[in-house]
Amino acid sequence: MFVPMYLFFGGLSGGLFVVAVAADLLGIKLKQFENFSKVTAVLCIPVLALAGAFIAFHLGKPERGILFPFFFKNYNSWLVIGGWAVGLAVPLVVAYAAMWHYKVDQTIRRIIGVIGLPLLAFVSFYTGLLLSGAMFVPLWSMEYLPYLFLNSGVLTGLAGSGLVYILYQALFTQNVSQQSVSGPPGLATGNVSFQSTGSEDTSKVISVLGYAIMVLIFIELIEIQMFMDYLASNPIKDDNSGLFIAPNGSELVYQYVTQGALSPWFWWGIIGLGLTLPLVIGLIEMIFATLIKTYTKWVSGFKFASILVGGAILRFVIVWGGDVKAPLTMPPALFQIPISG
Numbered sequence: 001m002f003v004p005m006y007l008f009f010g011g012l013s014g015g016l017f018v019v020a021v022a023a024d025l026l027g028i029k030l031k032q033f034e035n036f037s038k039v040t041a042v043l044c045i046p047v048l049a050l051a052g053a054f055i056a057f058h059l060g061k062p063e064r065g066i067l068f069p070f071f072f073k074n075y076n077s078w079l080v081i082g083g084w085a086v087g088l089a090v091p092l093v094v095a096y097a098a099m100w101h102y103k104v105d106q107t108i109r110r111i112i113g114v115i116g117l118p119l120l121a122f123v124s125f126y127t128g129l130l131l132s133g134a135m136f137v138p139l140w141s142m143e144y145l146p147y148l149f150l151n152s153g154v155l156t157g158l159a160g161s162g163l164v165y166i167l168y169q170a171l172f173t174q175n176v177s178q179q180s181v182s183g184p185p186g187l188a189t190g191n192v193s194f195q196s197t198g199s200e201d202t203s204k205v206i207s208v209l210g211y212a213i214m215v216l217i218f219i220e221l222i223e224i225q226m227f228m229d230y231l232a233s234n235p236i237k238d239d240n241s242g243l244f245i246a247p248n249g250s251e252l253v254y255q256y257v258t259q260g261a262l263s264p265w266f267w268w269g270i271i272g273l274g275l276t277l278p279l280v281i282g283l284i285e286m287i288f289a290t291l292i293k294t295y296t297k298w299v300s301g302f303k304f305a306s307i308l309v310g311g312a313i314l315r316f317v318i319v320w321g322g323d324v325k326a327p328l329t330m331p332p333a334l335f336q337i338p339i340s341g
Contacts, residue, residue: 002058004315007127008156009051010086011149012311014124015157016044017093021113023161032201033208038100039168040161044093047160052086078133082126089123092116124153131318138253139321144227151223152311155216159278159307162209166301169202206300213307214282217275224271228254253324257317265317274310278303 023037096116099109128146131137231254257266281303285296292299 001316002054004312004319006051006054006058007130007149007315007319008312009047009054010082010127011124011153011315012156012160012308013044013048013051013089013093014120014122014150015153015155016040016047016161017089017096017113017120017157018117018124018154019157019161020044020096021110021117024110024113030204032204035201036161036165036205039165040157041093041097041100043161043164045097048086048090048093052090078126078130082123082130085119085123085126089116089120092119121150125150127153131322134322136325137322138231138249138324139257139318141227141230144223144230145318148220148223148227148314151216151220152314155213155220156308156311158209158213158216159304159311162206162213163301163304163308165202165205166297166304170297203296206297210282210285210300210303213303214279217279217282221271221275228258231257249324253321256324257321262317262320265313265320269313270310270317273306274313275307278307278310281306 020037020040023033023040027034027037092112093116096109096112098104099112125146128149129142131140132142132145134140231250233250256262281299285292285299285303289296
């Protein structure tokens, strides 16, 4: 499970940072996004640490992964390139979160965030390059997989930040309520007012997240449709140039994923739980907002959790699909094997 979990947490960390910086920039005009950006920036640290831990222990000798600059010398390998990307991302993520915690000048913090934005986006993108670099696995397509993982990283980043923000606000509101009960009447009134404002801000943030999530779900559904169509069409692998184009076996892996052993995970896990269900919930939130107003946070929380589970299943299905390797274009020449009379 180390590889798919690394791909999931790596993509999630990149998505969280993108969301944090985007919310920080929105906070220039919409102040309710400032606290959301701070929570997301801090959340990015343990998620990135988990990604590093999964890939380091997968190597068998974790110390070699942690000290990769001294051991990894093949700079044509996506594993080494990705190692440098993650290694450079760590201080940026920590510095950005620390600037939120210690209330460093907003302009400096936002500059650091914008500088780190392409690097952390690349961390999500690179998780697809890492697999597609194998070259001989039909499902690990360099043409589609990196973009699919990038979109999924931002989508799960929105879902993860939204879920943690709801839990954070719920705990914060509970603490404020307890202080209101135990405090003097005048102070309690002030606390209740502050609690109400915080609830309104949370609803606005969740509403904006809902719209962004629906857009990204549509994009991911289109990406998956194009990817599956590409595999099903068994694209031509030989352009007479002698150069490697793509591995054979596209139709085999298409059947394996959509009709074979992986089909329940693909249809029920990725398409159903990870994309369709959140999309339906998002539409319900838009149409019946007044009816479910009391339960909006928990409905959204379930939607966010569904997206996260679907994003993890996506990585497992892609890694499991690597079991189908490119078949030979012609049978081996048996005459080379000596056969006794």
